[in-house]
Amino acid sequence: MTSIARTFALSLGVAATTIFLIMLGIFISRYPTQEREFRACRVVAAILDRAAVIEGKSLTIRSTSALEELKADSPNLWYVVSSGDLVSEYGSERRPALPFAFPYHGPVGSSVFDTLDQTSTFCLAAVQRGSLQLAMMVGQHQVRFGRIARNLLFRNAFSIALVALAFAVTVAIGSALAARFVSRGIERVTRRALAIDPSAPQGSISLSGVPFELKPLVEALNRAFGEIDAYIRMQRRFLGNAAHQLRTPLTLLRAKIEDVPDPALKVELVRDVRRLTSLVSAMLDLARLQNHAIEKRPIDLAEIALDVLADFSPSALDAGIELALEQAGKGPIPVQGVDAAVRSALANLVGNALIHAHGARRIVATLGHGSISIYDDGAGLPQGTEHKLLEPFQTGNSTGDGSGLGLSIVREIMAAHGGELVISSAPGCGTTMSLRFPEAAATTGSPHLDRRVEASFRHSGFDADASSPR
Structure with missing residues (x-):
């Protein structure tokens, strides 16, 4: 998906460029009349300069595309071009009386003057060609706007480039600041949305401070x-x-x-x-x-594990499965929780291992810091079933025993306690199911697994509630 800030900055840049070009066009089109005439004089002088050919005692104005275009646009055009004593004239019948005599020997440059009758103006330009001076007097010329604009841009390219660069830098800084403002507004709304407590009634985003x-x-x-x-x-x-x-x-x-x-x-x-x-x-x-209707209190995870294993000892003995409890150190393992809920969760895991761990001969409960793991050396979970069996009413027993809610309840119990249910399994290598409370420093897993499939309490597992004590 396209970034809002990037799109905003790009749109602002395009709009600013368009505005700059429009302003430049307006500036050129609304040039003062006298300045426009001066620019037109320069354009016409450049056209005649490129068309003038001096060969010995001959001055010829050759036909060029620019000159023919000028003649076509200016039906009353006249001009006089001189170099020393050489003179070439066009439209002499339309030329009014001029305040300068031929040939012209004044300084190099260009300007616009009035005719003697003060009814019109004409262009006077002089350029140096080596040791020779080429003088041009032109009147009644009509120069296209495009040529004036190109001439203006070419002669002022550096100044226009500096103005354009300053304008672009200003737009870039403004775009960056505006984009940052938009991003910060969205970030504020996002933080407020993430701060909503899922368990709070009618959680909503506060409108105070929202753009x-x-x-x-x-x-x-x-x-x-x-x-x-x-x-x-x-x-x-x-x-x-x-x-x-x-x-x-x-x-x-x-x-x-x-x-x-x-x-x-x-x-x-x-x-x-x-x-x-x-x-x-x-x-x-x-x-x-x-509904998160629980009140957590300090409980001993080691005591709960010992009681649950003792409850399942007769069933394990009848099934020929060994139950074992391993603990790194001695003493209680305190966690914050509800005693009955944690017992129910652990009983689901142990009962799950007894009923559904095909081929299991040994079930080991391992206590760690803020966690307990139930490992069985059975056939393990089939591939592709991990992401289905923690959902309600999904059972991993092909015979149809169980309601499919056992591990869903375990997941909800751990979620209500701020912890998680972690499952590690591989076909033929057994299964480890761990209850990890917020006090746990790390997830406890089985050292016998060749491949670990680690899933949070919202993703994988299979059913055990058919034999779980309630």
Whole structure:
């Protein structure tokens, strides 16, 4: 996209150049009459000088294109050209009485004089040709404006160039300052837009200090922000209300399932209701997190990790998978957060590794400064699926188990805490999922990976909520 400042500077430069040329044309066209006659005299003298040929005792005015053009434009043209005693005359019948005799032996130069009857003017010019002097008297000449302008520009080229350079420098400085002013105005609006807190209700850009030209744009952006904010809040309210309303009939349905006489059907119904209950709970948690309804307090990440691993120990033992906890040092690892939310996030990651890490024999939780990583030595993530599975209702289980909200909730939990979910994986080399809080100095990854696919909490992952404790 074209730069506004560059376009503005270019447009101003073109406009200024046009104005300069127009002013120059007006200046030439409105030249004082006497000065214009003097310029015309110089042009005519130059034409005759180039046409005059002196050969021995002969003075000839040869026909040139410029002279023929002058004769065509001046039907009453007359001139007398002399050099010493040699004289060549044209239009003598139209020549009035002159105050100078032939041949002319005055000083070199050119000027405009009145005829003796004071009814017209004529041009007198004398030029030096070696040892000879060529004198010219011309009257009733009509010189085209273009020739006068070219003569003026040629004779004053240096002065005009200096004026044009000064004008160009002034325009360039003005363009740069104006472009900088426009850029700074846009930068101020951009900084105010970036300063809007996404969690604040009805976030908008303040109009105070905004340049007048940008106010319509800012007002349009504020309207758009308001409509987007209202739509998001409506969606969140709908999600939360739906989850709340569904819990009661699910509880009643679970109670009625106890009266089903067929054991096989009862087991199947219980499993379906459990999955539906898990989905509703996940939707409610997601709605709550998206509304940022959390109050962070100091919690011990090491204690939470130990409790979650202890909860999953029976499931890991039944699956033949070893659970391990590694910590660089001893003592608590404090972070700012909500205990229940962090436990839910970590349980999602551990349950995800137990259920979906195909071929895994070992799951290791590694504690670092402000972070915890869950590594499994399973088959890893398939290529091309990383950017899909963190989205809601996207599951990496081909059997259809899970609601596809587990890692979405983990992502929202970490976003609400100001942290991120980082996933590193490679096919055949296992997967590492890390919860990194603002206190973390660096991302913890698995040393066993040949290739690392690092994704933030908004981009990749797969589902684990089917077996996560709520």
